[in-house]
Amino acid sequence: MKAQDPRYELREPTREIELRLTGNMERYMWSINGVKYxxxxxxRLKYGERVRFxxxxxxxxxxxxHLHGMxxxxDxxxxxxxxxxxxVSVQPGTTVYMETEVDEPGQWAFHCHLSYHAAAGMFRKVIVEGGPDSTQAKTGVVTEEGGDA
Known part of the structure; x- marks a missing residue:
């Protein structure tokens, strides 16, 4: 797979965040880094950085x-x-890298796109700090229950 046209300038990421996709099929529990939502x-991300997940x-x-908003x-x-x-599809027992240009301020949902996995805990809120007019930042509204509003 290859992009037809580059969308972003090629640059090194400012940092790497490891997300271990964890769970138990028998007990039907899903999480990230062993922790439910x-x-x-x-x-927390900073507007303008490039993060490698x-x-x-x-x-x-x-x-x-699936990361909302960006x-x-x-890779x-x-x-x-x-x-x-x-x-980004992450197959069983594999490691996959992706980078994100943090170019949208606000609060965003980051979750497994299998809704029953997200509902069971494979979900995170992402907060992008700073950016233009950050007092009126856009939001992919995240409710306390973990779903999109």
Missing amino acids: EDADPI KFVNETMMTHPM WSIL VGAGQWNPIKHT
Whole structure:
């Protein structure tokens, strides 16, 4: 897979965040880094940075991970031609890297796109701090229950 046109300038990420996709199929529990949404702190990003996410899927199920509000740059080793996606599929027992240009202030949902996995806890709130007119930041509103409003 390759992008037809580069959307973002090629640059090094400012930091890496590891997200271990965890769960138990028999007990039907899903989480990120072993912590369900209601017990987790939000992921805090700074407007203007480029963040590299490392997904480590420790489960035996595919998890299509979706970050609201910003594009995901799937690292397939193609540099500026890496594809831009809304949802990155993480196969069982694999590690996948994606980068995100943090270019939208506000609060955003980040979750497994299998809604029953998200509802069971494979969900995080992302808070983007700073940015233009940050007092009226956009929001992909996240409710206390973990769903989109």
